[in-house]
Amino acid sequence: MNNVQLPKRHYLNADYNVWSWLLSTDHKRIGILYMISLTLFFFVGGAAAVLFRLELMTPGGDLVLSETYNKLFTLHGVIMVWFFLIPSVPTVLGNFFLPMMIGARDLAFPRLNLASWYLFVGGGLFTVWAMLTGGVDTGWTFYTPYSSTYANTRVMLTAIGVFVSGFSTILTGMNFIVTIHTMRAPGMTWFRLPLFVWAHYANSLIMVLATPVLAVTLLLIGMERVLGVGVFDPNLGGDPLLFQHLFWFYSHPAVYLMILPGMGVVSEVITCFARKGIFGYTFIAFSSLAIAVLGFLVWGHHMFVSGQSVLASLTFSFLSMLIAVPSAVKVFNWTATLHKGSISLDTPMLYALGFIGLFTMGGLTGLFLATLAVDQHVHDTYFVVAHFHYIMVGGMVMGYLAGIHFWWPKMTGRLYPEWWGRFSAVLIFFGFNLTFFPQYLLGYLGMPRRYHVYPDEFQVLNVMSTAGASILGVGYLIPLVYLIWSLRYGKIAGPNPWQATGLEWQTPSPPPTFNFDETPSVTERPYQYSPWTPQTAPPPEPELAAAETTSP
Amino acid sequence: MSSHVAHHFDDASQQFDAARLGMWIFLATEVLFFGGLFTGYAYYRTLYTPAFIEGSRHLDLVLGTINTAVLLLSSFTIVLAIRGAQTDNRRATIALLAATIVLGTVFLAIKGYEYSVKFEEHHVPGASFSLGETHDEAVEPRHVEMFFALYFGMTGLHAVHMIIGVGVVAVVCVLAWRGHYTSQYYTPLEITGLYWHFVDVVWVFLFPLLYLIR
Numbered sequence: 001m002n003n004v005q006l007p008k009r010h011y012l013n014a015d016y017n018v019w020s021w022l023l024s025t026d027h028k029r030i031g032i033l034y035m036i037s038l039t040l041f042f043f044v045g046g047a048a049a050v051l052f053r054l055e056l057m058t059p060g061g062d063l064v065l066s067e068t069y070n071k072l073f074t075l076h077g078v079i080m081v082w083f084f085l086i087p088s089v090p091t092v093l094g095n096f097f098l099p100m101m102i103g104a105r106d107l108a109f110p111r112l113n114l115a116s117w118y119l120f121v122g123g124g125l126f127t128v129w130a131m132l133t134g135g136v137d138t139g140w141t142f143y144t145p146y147s148s149t150y151a152n153t154r155v156m157l158t159a160i161g162v163f164v165s166g167f168s169t170i171l172t173g174m175n176f177i178v179t180i181h182t183m184r185a186p187g188m189t190w191f192r193l194p195l196f197v198w199a200h201y202a203n204s205l206i207m208v209l210a211t212p213v214l215a216v217t218l219l220l221i222g223m224e225r226v227l228g229v230g231v232f233d234p235n236l237g238g239d240p241l242l243f244q245h246l247f248w249f250y251s252h253p254a255v256y257l258m259i260l261p262g263m264g265v266v267s268e269v270i271t272c273f274a275r276k277g278i279f280g281y282t283f284i285a286f287s288s289l290a291i292a293v294l295g296f297l298v299w300g301h302h303m304f305v306s307g308q309s310v311l312a313s314l315t316f317s318f319l320s321m322l323i324a325v326p327s328a329v330k331v332f333n334w335t336a337t338l339h340k341g342s343i344s345l346d347t348p349m350l351y352a353l354g355f356i357g358l359f360t361m362g363g364l365t366g367l368f369l370a371t372l373a374v375d376q377h378v379h380d381t382y383f384v385v386a387h388f389h390y391i392m393v394g395g396m397v398m399g400y401l402a403g404i405h406f407w408w409p410k411m412t413g414r415l416y417p418e419w420w421g422r423f424s425a426v427l428i429f430f431g432f433n434l435t436f437f438p439q440y441l442l443g444y445l446g447m448p449r450r451y452h453v454y455p456d457e458f459q460v461l462n463v464m465s466t467a468g469a470s471i472l473g474v475g476y477l478i479p480l481v482y483l484i485w486s487l488r489y490g491k492i493a494g495p496n497p498w499q500a501t502g503l504e505w506q507t508p509s510p511p512p513t514f515n516f517d518e519t520p521s522v523t524e525r526p527y528q529y530s531p532w533t534p535q536t537a538p539p540p541e542p543e544l545a546a547a548e549t550t551s552p
Numbered sequence: 553m554s555s556h557v558a559h560h561f562d563d564a565s566q567q568f569d570a571a572r573l574g575m576w577i578f579l580a581t582e583v584l585f586f587g588g589l590f591t592g593y594a595y596y597r598t599l600y601t602p603a604f605i606e607g608s609r610h611l612d613l614v615l616g617t618i619n620t621a622v623l624l625l626s627s628f629t630i631v632l633a634i635r636g637a638q639t640d641n642r643r644a645t646i647a648l649l650a651a652t653i654v655l656g657t658v659f660l661a662i663k664g665y666e667y668s669v670k671f672e673e674h675h676v677p678g679a680s681f682s683l684g685e686t687h688d689e690a691v692e693p694r695h696v697e698m699f700f701a702l703y704f705g706m707t708g709l710h711a712v713h714m715i716i717g718v719g720v721v722a723v724v725c726v727l728a729w730r731g732h733y734t735s736q737y738y739t740p741l742e743i744t745g746l747y748w749h750f751v752d753v754v755w756v757f758l759f760p761l762l763y764l765i766r
């Protein structure tokens with residue numbers, strides 16, 4: 001290992017001045033720009049969570065006023081959903097690796113990709129500014145009439161920020177779809193695509209088709225507020241349910257924006273660290289598409305108690321149960337991949353295993369919520385909060401961290417410290433469960449979400465949750481420190497430290513500016529780990545192959 | 553020719569496919585974007601049918617029809633402009649693109665005139681809204697105001713797309729004049745045409761919904 005060296009020229013040292021980053025159209029550099037901005041947003045959203053978790057240590061309202069509390073959980077929700085979770089895996093890892101995995105030199109529209117980053121950062125900073133200086137108290141869902149008739153905070157400014165960053169999401173999705181269709185290297189057929197790419201394809205469809213509905217919904221709120229005409233306000237002839245329909249028509253598919261890319265990462269990591277081909281490749285690939293399609297048909301499960309008709313509720317309940325099938329298909333296939341694999345528990349694998357467990361918990365409790373009678377009981381309680389945090393944090397954040405660790409050597413050319421990696425992965429898993437498992441119990445016992453005071457008997461569980469959140473916070477800070485440390489002091493990784501099979505590993509780490517010294521030609525399916533065969537393996541010599549088949 | 557191919561593409565046809573697919577996906581996004589407004593329109597029209605019919609009667613059917621004809625004609629001229637590029641007929645391309653710009657501008661001018669009339673009649677939603685003379689006494693003015701809010705929202709959003717479209721056609725017209733397009737390379741013209749047709753199709757839906765069904 002001592003003779004491994006960094007390549008002389010690569011995308012990181014191609015140019016050093018600031019503009020070579022800020023005006024770069026290299027998808028790898030743009031991925032890094034996204035990573036830095038997302039990290040900042042993550043810690044802003046996290047800081048809000050620290051404050052309200054502290055408030056919730058005691059039953060009374062000791063730390064902040066109820067208004068401040070409302071602003072804190074709204075800040076947390078808005079930042080985490082739109083400025084961390086939805087962009088996380090696609091804009092960082094997708095940007096960086098999707099072109100490399102299909103053997104392309106860049107995304108189809110590199111300048112549009114850079115423009116997306118500016119829209120994202122512009123919208124994000126504007127939103128953070130609006131929310132820190134004036135605040136918004138509607139919750140991330142912007143429900144009317146909080147956001148219209150009774151709005152007395154910076155709702156419109158925040159909506160504008162989210163609206164602008166929505167265009168960044170749309171452009172990214174469009175770029176990915178076109179890239180996957182038109183930029184594949186010779187031999188990279190659809191069924192040789194890594195599952196990460198399939199997941200991003202399905203995800204991009206949602207980005208492109210759902211995000212504009214959020215944009216128009218925010219536009220309609222603006223119309224109602226500026227013109228004073230009924231759109232959602234019943235006093236003026238509008239219907240507040242229309243808002244919920246439009247919002248969840250976007251936001252339920254958006255839930256899958258916050259899990260599909262993570263599933264893509266897990267498919268890559270599981271098979272690599274089990275040293276075994278993926279079980280049920282086509283099932284996993286098509287289940288991503290099934291999730292994308294069905295995801296558009298289940299939005300009404302958020303409105304079981306909003307006055308929706310019983311027939312509609314029954315239909316949405318049934319469809320919501322149905323969408324559990326493709327998700328379960330993935331979990332079963334991952335489990336089958338592990339079966340009789342030779343598993344090594346490196347950091348990415350720990351995160352991926354964490355993902356599977358926590359996502360399963362979140363998914364199964366989703367079935368509780370899709371059941372009409374049970375939802376009556378736990379609707380808008382901490383049960384719901386725990387459910388979606390198991391999916392979004394237990395799932396997506398774990399998936400993001402799995403991916404960051406898996407591909408860190410490729411992005412930077414250096415390895416992260418393995419012991420610290422494993423330590424913080426275990427710490428995060430433990431802290432996460434201590435934070436959110438008690439919330440299932442709290443919700444089941446009847447504690448509603450979004451209140452800053454609560455009856456005394458809920459205190460023990462709330463203290464447990466806050467203690468867990470502190471551990472979780474420390475768990476997230478450790479990788480921040482050691483990953484930065486590794487940039488300078490980490491061991492040189494070499495091109496393929498995990499002996500993975502994808503195209504991105506068949507080029508130096510860090511990769512050259514155009515990814516490959518020459519366009520790879522793909523000869524193999526992905527994930528051939530036993531025996532190890534990279535996707536670019538040269539075809540067997542014809543005489544040799546013939547000799548093998550004829551000799552007894 | 554190869555100068556038109558960006559470094560990350562292998563050849564011109566790959567670049568052309570990418571650009572065209574990109575525009576189609578963008579148009580899919582646009583359909584969903586307008587879709588939210590169409591949903592709102594459909595819902596409230598069902599709830600307040602008499603008020604929406606009343607509102608529709610306050611629109612100028614003649615001007616609406618003229619505008620529809622103008623827009624359909626402009627779609628025809630842009631198709632012929634692309635045909636001009638395909639047959640290396642540069643003068644025809646430039647003239648037809650210019651005609652498209654003129655027709656687009658005429659549409660916007662007529663729309664602007666309609667808006668100004670509505671403004672004078674106090675049909676613009678807001679504090680000064682008044683219905684004036686009504687055809688149907690029983691309708692709730694507030695609900696007619698909702699019709700006008702949707703009318704201005706939908707045609708306004710459409711007009712914004714038209715303004716962008718006229719700008720883009722102007723740019724490709726200048727580039728065509730400078731000789732950028734040949735039968736070998738006319739990708740920008742093709743995708744501008746796609747966009748223009750889409751904006752046209754949106755109007756084809758708006759016109760009957762707002763003006764015709766009374």
Ligand SMILES: [Cu+2]
Binds near residue numbers: 251252255298299302
């Ligand atoms: Cu949902």
